[in-house]
Amino acid sequence: MAAVDLNTHPGHLARRLQQAHHLLWTTMVSEEITSPQFAVLNTLAAEPGLDQRTVGERVGLDRSTIAEVISRLIRRGFLDKDRDPRDGRRFLLRLTDDGLRAHRRLTVRTARMNRIFLAPLSTEEQTLFLDLIRRVADAADELRAPADHLVTPS
Amino acid sequence: MAAVDLNTHPGHLARRLQQAHHLLWTTMVSEEITSPQFAVLNTLAAEPGLDQRTVGERVGLDRSTIAEVISRLIRRGFLDKDRDPRDGRRFLLRLTDDGLRAHRRLTVRTARMNRIFLAPLSTEEQTLFLDLIRRVADAADELRAPADHLVTPS
DNA sequence: CCGAGACAGTCAGTGTACTGACTACTTGCG
DNA sequence: CGCAAGTAGTCAGTACACTGACTGTCTCGG
Numbered sequence: 001m002a003a004v005d006l007n008t009h010p011g012h013l014a015r016r017l018q019q020a021h022h023l024l025w026t027t028m029v030s031e032e033i034t035s036p037q038f039a040v041l042n043t044l045a046a047e048p049g050l051d052q053r054t055v056g057e058r059v060g061l062d063r064s065t066i067a068e069v070i071s072r073l074i075r076r077g078f079l080d081k082d083r084d085p086r087d088g089r090r091f092l093l094r095l096t097d098d099g100l101r102a103h104r105r106l107t108v109r110t111a112r113m114n115r116i117f118l119a120p121l122s123t124e125e126q127t128l129f130l131d132l133i134r135r136v137a138d139a140a141d142e143l144r145a146p147a148d149h150l151v152t153p154s
Numbered sequence: 155m156a157a158v159d160l161n162t163h164p165g166h167l168a169r170r171l172q173q174a175h176h177l178l179w180t181t182m183v184s185e186e187i188t189s190p191q192f193a194v195l196n197t198l199a200a201e202p203g204l205d206q207r208t209v210g211e212r213v214g215l216d217r218s219t220i221a222e223v224i225s226r227l228i229r230r231g232f233l234d235k236d237r238d239p240r241d242g243r244r245f246l247l248r249l250t251d252d253g254l255r256a257h258r259r260l261t262v263r264t265a266r267m268n269r270i271f272l273a274p275l276s277t278e279e280q281t282l283f284l285d286l287i288r289r290v291a292d293a294a295d296e297l298r299a300p301a302d303h304l305v306t307p308s
Numbered sequence: 309c310c311g312a313g314a315c316a317g318t319c320a321g322t323g324t325a326c327t328g329a330c331t332a333c334t335t336g337c338g
Numbered sequence: 339c340g341c342a343a344g345t346a347g348t349c350a351g352t353a354c355a356c357t358g359a360c361t362g363t364c365t366c367g368g
Contacts, residue, residue: 003200004261010271011175011189013287016214018172020294021165035165036324046157053346060170065325067347089333089346107158117164120293121286129286132279133167139274140174207316219355243316243363
């Protein structure tokens with residue numbers, strides 16, 4: 001007794017949402033390449049030659065996790081990793097031809113999957129939905145890293 | 155080039171939302187007990203003596219994952235696990251006194267955390283937000299398990 | 309009353325995801 | 339120039355999350 005209804009807990013619902021997405025992804029997009037892996041390919045398609053840390057920042061993954069994701073993508077031949085000649089700490093990343101092809105192929109399927117995933121909502125609700133999630137996620141991020149980009153302390 | 159804006163991808167946003175939640179949880183609720191673990195405690199507080207599979211169903215975790223979560227809770231003394239005398243396949247689970255205390259303590263903190271997590275949204279937006287997530291997640295679940303509970307095939 | 313199919317739980321394998329400790333390289337300041 | 343502080347990446351440890359293969363138990367029909 002004295003138990004709570006988990007369906008009023010955003011954290012619980014967020015987890016369920018991600019599981020639902022994972023299910024649709026593996027059946028409709030790819031069993032080989034995961035959604036975070038696609039995010040990495042996508043980022044490097046837009047900006048080739050980024051270093052590991054920056055890619056992680058773009059897709060929202062910490063140093064350790066992005067390292068693992070990238071090493072898997074390299075193992076499968078989708079990515080190349082070369083030491084930055086100008087800064088020996090960095091590795092520069094770029095897509096291989098295979099990686100580029102995979103990205104193109106998955107882009108199409110991902111769009112289709114997103115449509116079906118959001119199908120239970122009306123068009124206005126879909127836009128609102130994405131906006132609400134973004135606002136909540138961004139606000140929580142601010143708590144970690146105080147918003148220097150808005151109010152630089154004088 | 156030809157890259158997509160990840161901020162229009164519900165899957166990407168769902169992941170970011172969960173990360174944001176995880177951050178708030180560990181700082182505001184507990185570093186020891188995770189959100190899925192709390193969900194299990196909560197379920198057993200409401201319905202003591204459930205078996206493992208059913209608990210997993212209630213909190214939305216598959217057999218393998220729920221087994222690990224439960225074994226961690228047992229290791230820490232929050233749960234007891236006894237063979238069902240009436241069905242030798244099942245284990246019946248119930249909270250220990252420690253588990254009950256932990257659940258009570260975390261319930262308070264979780265409520266506080268949820269308020270802060272949702273603070274960027276107005277009250278109406280909060281209700282809407284939870285409702286939208288639930289609808290999307292439920293719909294995707296239906297794709298896995300055809301809705302027997304609505305239309306039983308004649 | 310016995311055997312086939314269903315069902316609960318375990319185990320191995322893969323893939324996020326985080327923290328905290330460590331290494332190696334760079335940069336800027338004295 | 340030379341070292342301290344900062345930064346990029348690695349590594350170990352923990353926890354969730356899924357699939358698919360396997361073990362042990364139960365149940366129902368013949």
